[in-house]
Amino acid sequence: MNEVLAAILRKRLAPQAWSWVEKALAATQPPVHANTVLGYYAGASRRAGKQALQLDPDETARVRAVDPELEIGLWGVDEAVRALLLLSLTHMPADDYADLVLRCYELGDSREQQSWLRALFLLPKPERFVNTATDACRTNIQPLFEAIACENPYPIRYFPELNFNQMVVKALFSRIELKRIVGLGKRHNSELARMTFDYQREREAAGRSVPEDIWLALVPGLPVENVPRVLTYLSDPSPNHRYWLAVALGTRMDAAGRDALEARRGIEPDTRVAKAIQTSLEALNQLRT
Amino acid sequence: MKYFDPHVHMTSRTTDDYTAMASAGIRVIVEPAFWLGQPRTEVGSFIDYFNSLLGWERFRASQFGIRHFCTLGLNPKEANNPRLAEGVIDLLPRYLQKDGVVAVGEVGFDDQTAAEERVFICQVELAREFGLPVLIHTPHRDKKKGTLRSISVVRDLKFPEERVLIDHNNEETLPLVLDTGCWAGHSVYPNTKMDEQRMAKLVKEYGSKRIIVNSAADWGVSDPLKVPKTAAVMREAGISEAMIEKIMWSNPADFFAQSDNLSLADIDRRPNINQTELFEGNSVLRGQTPVVD
Ligand SMILES: [Zn+2]
Numbered sequence: 001m002n003e004v005l006a007a008i009l010r011k012r013l014a015p016q017a018w019s020w021v022e023k024a025l026a027a028t029q030p031p032v033h034a035n036t037v038l039g040y041y042a043g044a045s046r047r048a049g050k051q052a053l054q055l056d057p058d059e060t061a062r063v064r065a066v067d068p069e070l071e072i073g074l075w076g077v078d079e080a081v082r083a084l085l086l087l088s089l090t091h092m093p094a095d096d097y098a099d100l101v102l103r104c105y106e107l108g109d110s111r112e113q114q115s116w117l118r119a120l121f122l123l124p125k126p127e128r129f130v131n132t133a134t135d136a137c138r139t140n141i142q143p144l145f146e147a148i149a150c151e152n153p154y155p156i157r158y159f160p161e162l163n164f165n166q167m168v169v170k171a172l173f174s175r176i177e178l179k180r181i182v183g184l185g186k187r188h189n190s191e192l193a194r195m196t197f198d199y200q201r202e203r204e205a206a207g208r209s210v211p212e213d214i215w216l217a218l219v220p221g222l223p224v225e226n227v228p229r230v231l232t233y234l235s236d237p238s239p240n241h242r243y244w245l246a247v248a249l250g251t252r253m254d255a256a257g258r259d260a261l262e263a264r265r266g267i268e269p270d271t272r273v274a275k276a277i278q279t280s281l282e283a284l285n286q287l288r289t
Numbered sequence: 290m291k292y293f294d295p296h297v298h299m300t301s302r303t304t305d306d307y308t309a310m311a312s313a314g315i316r317v318i319v320e321p322a323f324w325l326g327q328p329r330t331e332v333g334s335f336i337d338y339f340n341s342l343l344g345w346e347r348f349r350a351s352q353f354g355i356r357h358f359c360t361l362g363l364n365p366k367e368a369n370n371p372r373l374a375e376g377v378i379d380l381l382p383r384y385l386q387k388d389g390v391v392a393v394g395e396v397g398f399d400d401q402t403a404a405e406e407r408v409f410i411c412q413v414e415l416a417r418e419f420g421l422p423v424l425i426h427t428p429h430r431d432k433k434k435g436t437l438r439s440i441s442v443v444r445d446l447k448f449p450e451e452r453v454l455i456d457h458n459n460e461e462t463l464p465l466v467l468d469t470g471c472w473a474g475h476s477v478y479p480n481t482k483m484d485e486q487r488m489a490k491l492v493k494e495y496g497s498k499r500i501i502v503n504s505a506a507d508w509g510v511s512d513p514l515k516v517p518k519t520a521a522v523m524r525e526a527g528i529s530e531a532m533i534e535k536i537m538w539s540n541p542a543d544f545f546a547q548s549d550n551l552s553l554a555d556i557d558r559r560p561n562i563n564q565t566e567l568f569e570g571n572s573v574l575r576g577q578t579p580v581v582d
Contacts, residue, residue: 046557091377093468106330134369135328135369137368137400138328138366138369138399138400139328140326140509144370162401162402163402166400166401166430166431169430169431170430173429173430193436195430195431198431198433198434199430199431201461202432202433202459202461203462204462204488205458205459205460206459207487237343
């Protein structure tokens with residue numbers, strides 16, 4: 001990953017900024033002075049800038065080769081520099097390394113913490129930082145929350161179920177699109193279904209709207225007897241409700257939504273929704289055979 | 290009419306807010322210790338925070354003719370930091386004995402973790418030991434379950450329910466709380482939590498017994514005038530003056546009076562404003578002419 005990041009950065013940085021990065025990388029080699037490294041870690045935004053990386057197809061392929069779920073196109077240049085610094089320190093003794101990595105987070109401003117969370121799953125033994133990562137979800141600073149919750153494979157791989165579910169529900173509360181949560185489909189569970197189903201009813205009781213993509217978290221693990229309670233949204237005036245509900249019904253391991261989808265297929269006016277209904281019905285019919 | 294806002298985080302508000310609150314009739318406030326938005330990393334930050342709730346903030350309020358009380362405790366979010374939790378729990382016995390502390394709070398659940406539950410239980414025990422009521426924060430996420438779990442913590446510990454205020458209720462949780470002996474708080478807070486119209490509807494349905502309303506105003510988009518504003522909406526909805534006064538004054542006063550740290554006779558008298566007073570050499574005035582009653 002180090003070479004991939006270095007190549008991406010060299011292409012984007014002016015010579016002066018790149019030579020600053022080279023100096024920073026030299027400081028990661030033995031003997032490591034923690035304060036010097038912390039200084040470079042902090043300085044990356046001012047020296048390298050914050051513009052998004054926006055990878056070309058070739059670069060994307062190289063990143064995907066490291067990990068198919070890795071998505072760094074939205075990272076800032078400074079965040080890539082910080083990731084490279086952390087990855088260049090891995091020669092340190094394990095405990096010293098973990099200490100220094102944690103100090104980068106604890107002494108960081110929110111941009112530094114955001115960069116840290118995004119790079120986290122690339123680090124060796126990333127599970128040892130799980131408490132810091134779950135604690136980061138308690139923030140009210142939206143970009144910081146998004147750094148761990150969105151386009152980040154860390155939560156799906158390392159969060160305990162309770163923390164993962166809380167993160168998903170917080171994303172709903174913060175109006176973050178659930179499709180940005182990596183691997184949500186693989187991590188659905190009955191407790192998440194219960195929490196989001198309770199939230200649907202709480203919103204309805206308060207006379208408020210329900211998030212349009214809540215179905216992605218709610219429907220897969222919903223007990224079959226509660227499925228009729230959500231099917232009314234298949235005829236909701238908002239095509240987004242209809243779309244996400246149709247998509248989510250197709251992921252159920254039973255065919256509880258099939259009749260409702262069949263009935264909707266003939267009258268659905270929106271082509272995107274009609275296509276989702278079709279795809280879900282095909283998946284559900286596959287289930288039967 | 291005089292109003293009591295039993296939950297407002299004044300450290301995040303300005304002197305303009307105090308002026309507006311005083312002229313809207315707010316005479317007594319309770320400021321619960323809570324999360325500051327930025328996680329604290331040292332126990333010492335809590336010492337300074339508790340001291341400022343007891344000292345500078347009470348003084349600032351008094352300069353506008355408003356009586357300021359506080360509740361102290363470790364909030365559920367920061368209860369997840371084991372080093373902080375231990376340190377703050379150690380501090381509390383000293384702080385809970387101070388003048389003007391009318392409850393332990395806000396305590397309760399946020400993510401509903403095991404660490405949160407431990408710290409919650411520990412603080413309910415402290416409330417018993419120091420003869421204080423408890424103010425319980427219910428979570429935004431998974432609220433119904435969080436409310437039920439809070440109730441079972443209180444019941445398992447056999448803590449007297451009439452000394453418990455469960456806050457931030459909505460349509461789903463209010464009936465659960467009223468089924469117990471606990472008091473039910475409602476935070477009229479823009480966009481999240483409760484609003485004025487829904488609050489009036491709930492009062493029409495459930496009456497005024499053990500019902501409390503607050504603004505929960507803090508560093509977010511919030512409004513420290515929500516108590517008088519909700520009273521106005523209730524009045525328009527045809528709810529009687531007596532009922533409004535019970536909800537907006539007597540109920541919170543009765544609840545916190547159980548601490549023996551707030552006297553009903555005392556709060557009935559409006560404190561004299563003397564803005565020429567200084568707090569440790571500081572005045573809230575910066576070059577303005579002081580108001581003296
Ligand atoms: Zn509060």
